[in-house]
Amino acid sequence: MSSSTANGAAQGPLPQGAAGGSSVSDDELKTIGGKALDTLECRDLQKQIELVLTYYRKDARFVDNIMDISGHPGIFLQFGSLIKYFKDVKLERQAPKVHHIEGSGIAKVEIMNHQHYVIDPEAGMAKRLFPGKVELDVQSVVTIDLKAKQIINHAENWQGKSAPPEFIRKMTGATTCGILRMLGLQKEITAAMPPHAS
Numbered sequence: 001m002s003s004s005t006a007n008g009a010a011q012g013p014l015p016q017g018a019a020g021g022s023s024v025s026d027d028e029l030k031t032i033g034g035k036a037l038d039t040l041e042c043r044d045l046q047k048q049i050e051l052v053l054t055y056y057r058k059d060a061r062f063v064d065n066i067m068d069i070s071g072h073p074g075i076f077l078q079f080g081s082l083i084k085y086f087k088d089v090k091l092e093r094q095a096p097k098v099h100h101i102e103g104s105g106i107a108k109v110e111i112m113n114h115q116h117y118v119i120d121p122e123a124g125m126a127k128r129l130f131p132g133k134v135e136l137d138v139q140s141v142v143t144i145d146l147k148a149k150q151i152i153n154h155a156e157n158w159q160g161k162s163a164p165p166e167f168i169r170k171m172t173g174a175t176t177c178g179i180l181r182m183l184g185l186q187k188e189i190t191a192a193m194p195p196h197a198s
Contacts (some may be wrong), residue, residue: 009140024107024146030096033142036154039079040115041089048079055195057150059163064156065163067173076189077180084185088118103149111140136161147173 035055042048052075060069064079069078082089093116099108117134136158143153163169180186 008110016120024144024149026098028149029098029107029109029144031127032144032149032151033096033098033111033140034093036142036151037091037093037111037113037135037140041091042079043083043089045080045083045188046194048083049076049192050194052076052079053194054094054152056154057148058151060151061153062156063153063169065161067171067176068166068169069173074177077177077185078173080185080189081176081180082117084188086117087117087122088119090116092116099105104188105145106152107146109144113138113140127172142165 032046032055039048039051039055042051052072056072056075058072059070060072060075061068062075063069067078094112099110101107115134115136115138117136119132119134121132128145132136137160139157139159141153141155141157142151143155144150145152164172
């Protein structure tokens, strides 16, 4: 069964929230949703890992127009690559909107934003894949498990950009994670992992 983003764009099946959920204020939901975007802007690997461990459930899913990744290990690699291969990442955010889904145990936070990426000129791989700068208008939709108060799905929907089918994005995600491991990013993540991480 497919879920959808706040505006109805297909997203694929989501990890399940806890039935019934719990009482979480809109302000708290907006804060959790904002933390998802903080992970993209973060320039410190250890701090970024702490954000993922704190705010993303272990089976959380990250989806954008080119890849689809599930679980902390892949999310660490995807977000860590933004630090390793991009000199700067800036997000200009609009006010978040909360969407409640009655009886589902989840809520969604939608944040429209403009994303500005500057490639690190020393990062060979990223320089070959992207131009010097990347500008994107994005609808970020963060789905939150109300009981755990953690993110179970983080979708970055690039506005005006097409997306391949889900199975292609899953293959791209797996391939990209494999390449990042071969390039040594996994070793850096392991070294930066806090002692309390299981």
